[in-house]
Amino acid sequence: MNxxxxxxxxxxxxxxxxxxERLTKRYGSRAAVNGLTLEVxxxxxxxFIGPNGAGKTTTMAMLLGLVTPTAGTATVLGSSLxxxxxxxxxxxxxxxxxxxxxGLTGIENLRVVATLAGHHHGRIPEVLDLVxxxxxxxxxxxEYSLGMKxxxxxxxxxxxxxxxxxxxxxxxxLDPAGINEMRQFILELADGERTLLVSSHIxxxxxxxxxxxxxxxxxxxxxxxPAEGFLGRVPTVVALAPEHPRDLDRLAALxxxxxxxxxxEDTQLTVPVADDDAKAAAxxxxxxxxxxxxxxxxxxxxxxxLESQYLAxxxxxx
Amino acid sequence: xxxxxxxxxxKLLRRRVLVISAVxxxxxxxxxxxxxxxxxxxxxxxxxxxxxxxTSLSGAGGGTEVFTTAVSFAGVFVFVVFVGVVAVEFSRxxxxxxxxxxxxxxRLLAGKVTALxxxxxxxLAVAEALTWTAARLLAPTQxxxxxxxTSAAALGQAVTDYGSVLFWVGGYALLGTxxxxxxxxxxxxxxxxxxxxxxxxxxxxxxxxxxxxxxxGLLLEAFVAGGTSEVSATRALVTIAAYATLAAAxxxxxxxxxxxxx
Numbered sequence: 001m002n003x004x005x006x007x008x009x010x011x012x013x014x015x016x017x018x019x020x021e022r023l024t025k026r027y028g029s030r031a032a033v034n035g036l037t038l039e040v041x042x043x044x045x046x047x048f049i050g051p052n053g054a055g056k057t058t059t060m061a062m063l064l065g066l067v068t069p070t071a072g073t074a075t076v077l078g079s080s081l082x083x084x085x086x087x088x089x090x091x092x093x094x095x096x097x098x099x100x101x102x103g104l105t106g107i108e109n110l111r112v113v114a115t116l117a118g119h120h121h122g123r124i125p126e127v128l129d130l131v132x133x134x135x136x137x138x139x140x141x142x143e144y145s146l147g148m149k150x151x152x153x154x155x156x157x158x159x160x161x162x163x164x165x166x167x168x169x170x171x172x173x174l175d176p177a178g179i180n181e182m183r184q185f186i187l188e189l190a191d192g193e194r195t196l197l198v199s200s201h202i203x204x205x206x207x208x209x210x211x212x213x214x215x216x217x218x219x220x221x222x223x224x225x226p227a228e229g230f231l232g233r234v235p236t237v238v239a240l241a242p243e244h245p246r247d248l249d250r251l252a253a254l255x256x257x258x259x260x261x262x263x264x265e266d267t268q269l270t271v272p273v274a275d276d277d278a279k280a281a282a283x284x285x286x287x288x289x290x291x292x293x294x295x296x297x298x299x300x301x302x303x304x305x306l307e308s309q310y311l312a313x314x315x316x317x318x
Numbered sequence: 319x320x321x322x323x324x325x326x327x328x329k330l331l332r333r334r335v336l337v338i339s340a341v342x343x344x345x346x347x348x349x350x351x352x353x354x355x356x357x358x359x360x361x362x363x364x365x366x367x368x369x370x371x372x373t374s375l376s377g378a379g380g381g382t383e384v385f386t387t388a389v390s391f392a393g394v395f396v397f398v399v400f401v402g403v404v405a406v407e408f409s410r411x412x413x414x415x416x417x418x419x420x421x422x423x424x425r426l427l428a429g430k431v432t433a434l435x436x437x438x439x440x441x442l443a444v445a446e447a448l449t450w451t452a453a454r455l456l457a458p459t460q461x462x463x464x465x466x467x468t469s470a471a472a473l474g475q476a477v478t479d480y481g482s483v484l485f486w487v488g489g490y491a492l493l494g495t496x497x498x499x500x501x502x503x504x505x506x507x508x509x510x511x512x513x514x515x516x517x518x519x520x521x522x523x524x525x526x527x528x529x530x531x532x533x534x535g536l537l538l539e540a541f542v543a544g545g546t547s548e549v550s551a552t553r554a555l556v557t558i559a560a561y562a563t564l565a566a567a568x569x570x571x572x573x574x575x576x577x578x579x580x
Binding site: 061064065066067068084085088091093095096097098099100101102103104108111112113115116117118156 | 321322324325328329332334410411412414415416417418419420421422426575577578579
C-alpha cells in the first residue's frame with residue numbers, strides 16, 4: 001500500500017467521511033476486495049480508480065449495506081458499517097446503473113424513494129431542477145435517455161441533501177456532452193461541505209474534479225491521498241525530436257551537458273524537468289540544439305496525466 | 319414498515335393501475351358469474367369441494383359461492399402475480415434502489431407484501447360485490463333462486479367467504495414471495511411457480527391421492543373450496559399456516575442475509 005498523506009494531515013478537524021479497516025469481500029476463493037484500508041476526508045471529491053473488476057463497486061456496495069463484508073470493519077460518517085440504517089439517511093448513492101420503475105414517471109419514482117426514506121416530497125421539484133430534469137419529470141422513466149436516467153438517479157441520491165454522495169461510474173454510457181455535463185454537475189455538488197466518492201474508469205474525467213484519489217487493483221489499495229500527490233509521482237518531461245534521427249546521440253550529449261538526464265524513446269528524447277520550470281527548460285533546450293545545428297522537428301512539454309500515473313501504478317503493481 | 323407500505327402504495331394507487339385493475343375485476347366478475355352459473359349441476363345436495371349445483375346456489379351463500387368457486391380457479395394467477403411482482407424488483411435492480419433508502423430489509427419486504435395484500439383485499443372486496451351483482455342478474459336464466467341472497471345469513475356467509483379468499487390469497491402471496499426472494503429471477507421464478515402451482519401438484523394428486531393433504535397449492539385450493547374428500551378445511555388451514563410460517567421464515571432469512579448485487 002502506498003499512502004502519500006493521511007487525511008488527518010489535510011483536514012481542519014473534521015472527522016473522515018469514510019474509514020475502512022482491512023475491509024474484505026470474498027466470493028469463494030476469489031477476493032473481490034482484499035484487506036482494503038482507507039480514509040476519505042470529509043468535504044473532498046474523492047476519485048475511486050481501478051480497472052474493471054478491481055473491487056470498486058463491491059467496496060461501494062459494502063459501504064451502502066448492500067453487500068456484507070467477509071472481514072474487516074468500516075465507519076461511514078462516523079457510524080459503523082454494521083448498522084447502515086444509522087447513516088444511510090445522510091448518504092446519497094447511485095451505484096451501477098440507475099434502477100427505477102419504468103412505468104412510473106420521474107416524479108413518481110422520486111416520490112416512491114422519498115416516501116421510503118422519509119424525505120420531504122417538497123424536495124422533488126428542487127432536485128429535478130438541480131439535475132435539469134424539471135421539464136421531464138412527468139415523463140415515464142422508461143422513455144428517458146441513458147443520460148436522463150443517470151440524472152434521475154442523482155436526483156434520487158440528492159433527495160435527502162446528503163453529507164456523503166457515492167457515485168459509481170456516473171458517466172457510464174453518456175455521450176461527450178453528457179460527460180461534460182456530469183463533470184460540471186459534480187463540481188457544483190462539491191461545495192466543500194459535502195463529500196463525494198466518485199468511481200470512474202474515464203480517468204480524464206476524475207482528473208478534472210477529484211482532489212483526493214484512491215487507486216485500487218485486484219481488490220487492494222495502490223494509492224490514497226491528494227490528487228496532486230499521485231500526479232507528482234512521475235515528473236513532467238520535455239520531449240524533443242530532431243529532424244534527423246541520426247542527431248539523437250548528439251542531442252542527448254548536449255542535454256547531458258546542460259546537467260539534465262535525457263531518456264531515449266524511439267526517435268525522440270524525453271527530459272525530466274521541474275513542472276514550474278518546464279517552458280523555460282524547453283526554450284533552453286531548443287536554443288542549445290539550434291546553436292549546434294540540430295533542427296528540432298518536435299518540442300513539447302508533457303505533463304503527467306492521471307491516466308499515465310494510473311497506468312504506471314497498475315503496471316508497477318503487476 | 320409504514321414507510322415501505324406507503325412507498326408501495328405510491329406505485330399501486332396510480333390511475334393506470336387502478337383502471338387496469340377495475341376493468342380486469344369487472345370482466346372477471348361478469349365472466350366468472352356466467353361460467354359458474356352455466357356450469358352448475360341442475361339439482362342435488364351440496365357436496366364437499368367444488369360441486370356447484372342449482373340447489374347450493376339457491377341457498378343463502380349462493381351469491382358468494384359463485385365468487386369463491388370462480389376465484390379458486392385463479393390460484394396460479396395469484397401465485398404468478400406475486401412471484402413476478404417481487405422477482406422483478408431483483409431483476410430490475412429496484413430492490414437495490416429501495417435498500418439504499420430503507421436499509422431495514424425485513425421492514426421493506428414486510429411493507430411491500432402488506433401493501434400488495436391490502437391492495438388485493440380491496441380488489442377482492444370489489445370482485446366479490448361485482449360477482450354477486452352479476453350472478454344475481456344472471457341467476458334467473460339458470461333457474462337459480464336468489465331470494466335468500468340478501469338475508470342476514472347471506473351477509474354472514476359473504477364475510478366468511480371473503481375471509482377465506484383473503485387467507486387463500488395471503489397463502490399464495492407468501493409462497494410466491496418466498497419463491498421470488500429465493501430465486502431472484504423473473505423467468506426462472508415464473509417457470510418454477512407456474513410448473514409447481516399448475517400441473518405439478520395436480521399430476522401428483524392424480525398419481526397419489528393423499529397428495530392433497532400435503533402440498534401447499536392443493537391445500538389452498540381445498541381450503542377455499544371449503545374442504546375436499548381428502549382434507550377438511552380446518553386441516554387445510556392448519557397445514558397452510560405451518561407452510562406459511564416456514565415460508566415466511568425462509569424468505570425473511572434469505573432476504574435479510576443475502577447480498578444484493580443486481
